[in-house]
Amino acid sequence: MEYTFNRHEPIPDSIVFVLILDMKRKKERILIGSENYIELRLRGFEDDNIFYDRTAPLGSLLMNFHQDTDRTWNEFGFMPFWNALHSNRWKQPELEKTGFDFLRSRFENGYPLDIYAALRISEGYLKARLPRDRNRAAEIFNIEMSEIKDGLMDWTDERIKTPKKFYEDSTLSKKAIKIDLWYPNGTPEPECVIAHDSILPIINFYHSRLLSAGLNIRKCKVCGKYFLAESLKYELCSEKCRKEQGKIKKREFDARAVENSYDRTYKNECQHWRNIIHKAEKSAEVSPEQLSKMKSAFNNFKTVALEKKTSVKNGQSSTKEFEDWIIVQSSRLYEI
Numbered sequence: 569m570e571y572t573f574n575r576h577e578p579i580p581d582s583i584v585f586v587l588i589l590d591m592k593r594k595k596e597r598i599l600i601g602s603e604n605y606i607e608l609r610l611r612g613f614e615d616d617n618i619f620y621d622r623t624a625p626l627g628s629l630l631m632n633f634h635q636d637t638d639r640t641w642n643e644f645g646f647m648p649f650w651n652a653l654h655s656n657r658w659k660q661p662e663l664e665k666t667g668f669d670f671l672r673s674r675f676e677n678g679y680p681l682d683i684y685a686a687l688r689i690s691e692g693y694l695k696a697r698l699p700r701d702r703n704r705a706a707e708i709f710n711i712e713m714s715e716i717k718d719g720l721m722d723w724t725d726e727r728i729k730t731p732k733k734f735y736e737d738s739t740l741s742k743k744a745i746k747i748d749l750w751y752p753n754g755t756p757e758p759e760c761v762i763a764h765d766s767i768l769p770i771i772n773f774y775h776s777r778l779l780s781a782g783l784n785i786r787k788c789k790v791c792g793k794y795f796l797a798e799s800l801k802y803e804l805c806s807e808k809c810r811k812e813q814g815k816i817k818k819r820e821f822d823a824r825a826v827e828n829s830y831d832r833t834y835k836n837e838c839q840h841w842r843n844i845i846h847k848a849e850k851s852a853e854v855s856p857e858q859l860s861k862m863k864s865a866f867n868n869f870k871t872v873a874l875e876k877k878t879s880v881k882n883g884q885s886s887t888k889e890f891e892d893w894i895i896v897q898s899s900r901l902y903e904i
C-alpha cells in the first residue's frame with residue numbers, strides 16, 4: 569500500500585513490525601502495517617492494505633543494515649517535527665516538508681527497518697500535533713520516537729551484523745526488552761514476532777535464533793560482503809571469492825620467493841666482503857689506512873645495497889638489475 573508523507577489524519581491503528589523466520593528453508597518474511605491487516609494477510613487475504621510484505625534469504629534484515637554515520641535520522645527525520653511542534657503555525661509547513669521529504673526517501677529505499685521507522689515517525693508526529701498542549705505532546709513524541717530512531721542511529725554495522733559484538737558492546741542490548749510471540753492462525757505455523765515500539769527486540773530475537781541454529785553472520789575476507797555461515801571459521805562467501813583468495817595467496821607466495829632470492833644474493837655478497845676484509849686484516853701488505861678505507865667502503869656498499877633492495881621490493885627496479893649491480897661491487901676493494 570502507498571503511504572503519503574504529508575499532513576493528514578493519522579491512521580487509527582498503530583503500525584507494527586512483524587518478523588517470521590523459516591529456519592528450514594532459510595528465509596525471513598517481514599510485514600509492516602496495522603496489526604489487524606497483517607493478521608488478515610497471514611490468514612490468506614491478499615488485500616492491498618499493508619505497507620510491506622517481502623520474503624528474503626535468512627539474515628537479510630541484519631546483513632543489509634547500514635549505519636547512520638551522519639545521524640541524518642535525527643537531523644532530518646526527527647528534529648524538523650520536534651521543532652514544528654514548538655513553533656508558530658506559519659513556520660510549520662516548511663519544517664514538515666523537510667521532515668516528510670527525508671522520511672519519504674527512506675521509505676522508498678526499500679529497507680524494512682527504514683520503512684518502519686519512517687512510518688512510525690510520520691504517524692507519531694501526526695498524532696502528537698492533535699492535542700492542544702503542544703509541549704506535552706512534543707515530550708510524548710520524543711520519548712516514543714527515541715526508541716525508533718536510536719535503534720537506527722546508534723548502531724554500527726559491525727554491532728548489528730555480528731551477534732557476538734551485539735551482546736558484548738551494547739549497553740542498549742542489556743536493557744530489558746519485550747517482544748510478543750504471535751500465532752495469527754492459532755496454529756504453530758507461522759510463528760511471528762511482533763514489535764510495537766523499538767526495533768531492538770527484533771534484532772535481539774533474530775540473533776538468538778541464528779545462534780541457536782548454529783548460524784553466524786560473517787564478513788567475507790575478499791569482497792567484504794556479509795554472509796551466513798555454519799562455522800565462525802568460514803571467511804569466504806562464495807566459490808568465486810574462494811578462487812580469488814587462492815590467486816591472492818599465490819601472488820603473495822611468488823612475491824615472497826622473489827624477495828627471498830635477492831635477499832640471499834645480498835647476504836652472500838656481504839659475507840664475501842667480510843671475507844676479503846678479514847684476509848686483509850691478517851695480511852702484512854695492507855696498511856691500517858687501507859683497512860679503514862675498506863671498512864668504510866663496506867658500510868657505503870651496505871647503505872646503497874639496502875636502498876636498491878627497497879626499490880626492487882617496491883617494483884621500481886628489477887631483481888636482475890639488482891643482482892647485476894651487486895655482483896661487481898666487491899671488486900672495488902681490490903682498488904684500495
Ligand SMILES: [Zn+2]
Pocket residue numbers: 788789790791792793804805806809
Ligand atoms: Zn566474498
